[in-house]
Amino acid sequence: MAETISGFSNVGRVRFWQKGFLASQSAYVLAALIVLVVVMAFASPNFLTPGNVSNIVRNFSFIAIATLGVTLVIITGGIDLSVGSTMALSATVTSLVLSGLAGAAVALFPGGALLLAILAGLATAAAVGFANGFAVAKLKLSPFVTTLGTLSIVRGLAYVATYGRGAYPTGPDKDLFLALTAGRLFDLVPISFVYLMILAMAMYLALHHTAWGRHVFAIGGNEAAGRLTGVPVDRVKIVVYMLCSLAAGFNGIIISGWLGSAPANLATAYELTIIAAAVIGGANLAGGVGGASGAIIGCVLIEVIRNGLVLARVDPYWQQTLVGCIIVAAVLVDRLRSLRNG
Amino acid sequence: MAETISGFSNVGRVRFWQKGFLASQSAYVLAALIVLVVVMAFASPNFLTPGNVSNIVRNFSFIAIATLGVTLVIITGGIDLSVGSTMALSATVTSLVLSGLAGAAVALFPGGALLLAILAGLATAAAVGFANGFAVAKLKLSPFVTTLGTLSIVRGLAYVATYGRGAYPTGPDKDLFLALTAGRLFDLVPISFVYLMILAMAMYLALHHTAWGRHVFAIGGNEAAGRLTGVPVDRVKIVVYMLCSLAAGFNGIIISGWLGSAPANLATAYELTIIAAAVIGGANLAGGVGGASGAIIGCVLIEVIRNGLVLARVDPYWQQTLVGCIIVAAVLVDRLRSLRNG
Amino acid sequence: QETYRFAVVPKAMNNPFFDLTRDGCMARAEELGNVECIYLGPVEHEAATQAQIVEDLITQGVDGLAISVSDTAAATTVINRAVEQGIAVITFDSDAADSQRTAYVGTNNKEFGVALGELLLEIKPEGGTYGMISGGAAAPNLAERVEGVREALAGSEWTEVPGSPTFSNDDIALAVQQAADLKTANPDLGAIVPVGGWPMFAPDGWRNFVDGFKADVDSKALALVVADTLPVQLELLSEGYAHGLVGQRPHEMGVVAMDTLLAIKNGETVDEIIYTGLDRVTAENVDEFLN
């Protein structure tokens, strides 16, 4: 073996496809996604129109931000089923506060009411995340049951807060709110996509270039080892659950801005789609594996399937069946990787 | 230490509360359940009336059989999200076949059409389970994504089969069907409860007194070790997923018999409740832990909460919130165990 | 003659009620010949998914949309967007009055509720306590029905029990269980008024429940007044398992929706509000409806 490195005679050079992104599940799912896009483009002439592409981009940004958060939780070996409910509650609180401040004179500067409203929505989300994180990290409850409990609790609170009716944003800051959530940058790029990119970048940096990110991975790989070697396990976990809820809450606020409404049943049952997106993108529910790019690829894949089937005018009763098949097929592609890398 | 056993001077006698059922999560959740029943009995005088008790028994039997199946899957370290859909598809197939055979003369003996219909329903369930098991065991796909896929596929098929309408069991065997699903033994015990008890007993025996059960636990504890020591891992897993689907299918057929209808949206989103029941009853999603008695206790707890809140005439908007709180509280009780057993 | 593609977007495809609308719309499209009916909506009741599907349909370039609104404010946003694209938009079954939709085809839900209340008063004027069963807590049309029932019964001898309405989330098994729970929680309950047909969509579950109090039901000590008039329900009524039904006409909604959209496309003016009317069914007239 001529090409050895670092003085180990039994170690060759790593081929480019054996390392980094190209060796990850995300890369293989990305390949599957590209195939799917090509197929869809042939199946429906409307698929690659600018209007539709921008719809797709906006739609996946809606769940992708929450998926980033859930991916963090999954990397620590946990799960968060309460994201859908948190989206609804944050959106509700934001709308209620925005409407409530419409008459009041608290808004010291233009947009002040909006700022307060969004902060209130995010604070609610943070509180939910703290509760989840505290129960999982300190009380050592099972994340599945805990967050299933909060799923129910938080959804209930969204109903209670509006007496089942939901809320909708009103007031002088409403236009600003719509611009910040449903607007487009340079009249082209949906602003939610811009947020997504910024957050994904931040997540990438945090996971791979900070000690905190190391700790997140270490907890997922071997929580006991993390604890023994001085990783502040409980603190990291609580922060992770809070970030997850914040992402969900932020996502909920954006959706409600786009809808112009925060119905109490917003995002019902989204948790399974979001977790599926994370897992399709390479996060491993056993912990220790996952990343921002994978989360986004997973979301794009799911949205392309949904949108493509509608555009291809597949019988709606068959659509659900096909969505399931394609999801399984997408992860099946990842088996290729294991076969190749032995 | 006077009381040592088996020649080890550093081993005392195990206290009765430190072993077997009393040291398990199930026992502590059972204690929580009893407390809850007492509270509910005070909160509503109608709670312990024979009519209500028999309602509760029937209602939890509806999900408990599926929970037994899911518990098996969870013990192997897997998860099955497709149970709700499988319940619907099995029920639909049974109803369709029963109605389809109403005119035909295939029924060689009284009840023959019913037998065929139920077999068709169960065969459908078994096929779903086989698909899940094959994907998980042989293709090594993640159980979460696989069964999320089948959740969607199977539900889609239930819609396709009836064009969204659902099916109604009809035909000469309908009365027999009703008696076998919604009837009461000695006019008192709901027959679904009898099935549940028989199946739970069989599951207990299989898990704790057969080699197969050992293998199920071993796979959950350390799949690689099982494989290395000659456990037929793939076969056991496929059988487990098939049993889970069969249990769900059987459960679906019973529900549809009781309802007199097999709507295509039957049991939508039941999967989370069922998994929660299994986890509350002590099954561990990481694998290797769980049992029949726990599964039943979990189901009873969830049904008692639901029923109790309605009887206590709690504001329906708050009910959902309270259900979540009580679920979390119930698992919190289990922490007591860890504290006591060090 | 031009051909048109009209889409009917239900609140949820898993609700048998909308199957009838679909059948009506398909049948009418066939009769008309130059119209195609596309039936597509979210599988479960959820506002954002519905909005996304409407957007997809806009992209697909449909000529007309009939939407059963899942959330008023949310739908208003997308409806206005569709109208801007030059698509003819109407609502059916559930309305978004502030949007730029051209017309609403369907039931007046408030009236629907009032009709349920009035039917109960008719069947059992002496009053008592009653409990309602609703579907999703977020559905505005159901909330209107609940209000309607309360309005009709206000000032009468009827009082609502606490814990009413229960929300079944369109789960028919749960709806029957809730009927039983209501009766158990309030042993002297005088009436159960589901504002949708859910518990009776489980015919044997409902029979099973009623059989426990058959004497009370026969003597009208427990009155059963239920919304919707699907065939199963009519059968149950004729067997004595309910006292009165108030039904909407989902099939007609589908038919009228197609006609209205076609009229708009042809440049005709249409009424803004088109009520498809209500059917009141009791033991006396059930046979007409059964045929």
Add this chain to the structure above:
Amino acid sequence: MLEFHGVSKDFGAIRALHDVSFSVQPGEVVGLMGDNGAGKSTLVKIVSGIYQPTAGHLTFEGSREHIDSPAQARRLGIETVYQDLALADNLTAAANIFLGRELKYNVGPFRFLRHNAMNARAAELFAELKSETRADDLVRLMSGGQRQAVAIARTRLADARLILMDEPTAAISVRQVAEVLSLIHRLKDAGITVILISHRMPDVFAVCERVIVMRRGNKVADKPIGETSPEEVTALITGAKEAA
């Protein structure tokens, strides 16, 4: 009875085994030594069917075998004590020992476990190994040495023709080490072939007839024990001496 013919194994860029050939005679006890990461466990895992060689092949009892699963290896009569022990933590010691070969009795068409018989037999095996291990304790709660005793006890039940032991004495205490060595002697007397991997020079020299030394994936020596010395083997392991 076992022959390696030019076997190589690559893991991505890492060449864990490089063109390894050797043969083992029936009833022989062969020691396999080498530095950490030399490829010893990889070699064991190829024989026991966990890994497939990237190149080369092996023959077992004269016929060329494709051992593609641990189950297949067991069918051929190959039993392994793995370095990472391969125990199901949530089961008792007895359950682990009998995993895959449980004792049963028949009740009509059903076959139920003989719990007591298995516990008793397991306790016997531990007594034989002089190990302080209780048969009905969960493996999860056991000390490192007790776990290793469980893994070793497994091999006593097998009806094997070749036993591979990957560092069986790493975690166990002085007195059980002697028992394991005497166990190997007894296996040899019964005509069973044993391949012993160990970092403990005295152990290897006490029981083995031949020693194979690996270095960075290559076989660097294969000598009868009488013709070598601990010093030479150490030099071969560290690379101070290139080959012998």
Add this chain to the structure above:
Amino acid sequence: MLEFHGVSKDFGAIRALHDVSFSVQPGEVVGLMGDNGAGKSTLVKIVSGIYQPTAGHLTFEGSREHIDSPAQARRLGIETVYQDLALADNLTAAANIFLGRELKYNVGPFRFLRHNAMNARAAELFAELKSETRADDLVRLMSGGQRQAVAIARTRLADARLILMDEPTAAISVRQVAEVLSLIHRLKDAGITVILISHRMPDVFAVCERVIVMRRGNKVADKPIGETSPEEVTALITGAKEAA
């Protein structure tokens, strides 16, 4: 500097430690021996804050301490090499070594990892231990001995006053054993106290000044190395001799 006062630890019916008292002086190297399951690892875990004693207490540097978490133990300057190694399998060797004490640089308010510096330092540590372990390999893919090298390398970074080593040489090869023993000598010279658990009699006699022998949870001997012999210690471990 470390004193045990009548410490007992029960796990349900199992009495893993029974009324154990001893003290360790600063800069001393103490060997802890005993049969499998004797309670050695339990003792270590009490010092490093994983378990709380059921009875008794301990003092560290003269003051009575309640060590209720591993983090607390680290704050006191207690560093441990655990028998089960405590490594995060999904991280590289370098990441594991620096876990909880990563090297960083500042960019404005943010602190980013110095990947290269950590890899380089880790490679240095492995070279020092003469271990064939690559700093940027995932621990999951490593051989048993390489994993142990990672666990040992961790201690080199700590600024500890007491180092507990639970069978640090179990899986490593001959030449690294010598390195670990010389590492212990160097630690001692630097005034650091070491408690070494091992089943290898020669190692204990080579580096320890005193040996404590445990049997079934009891301390049965505590002797300067010069006043005892391997034979006596073996007899104490097996129970052939009751106490000394």
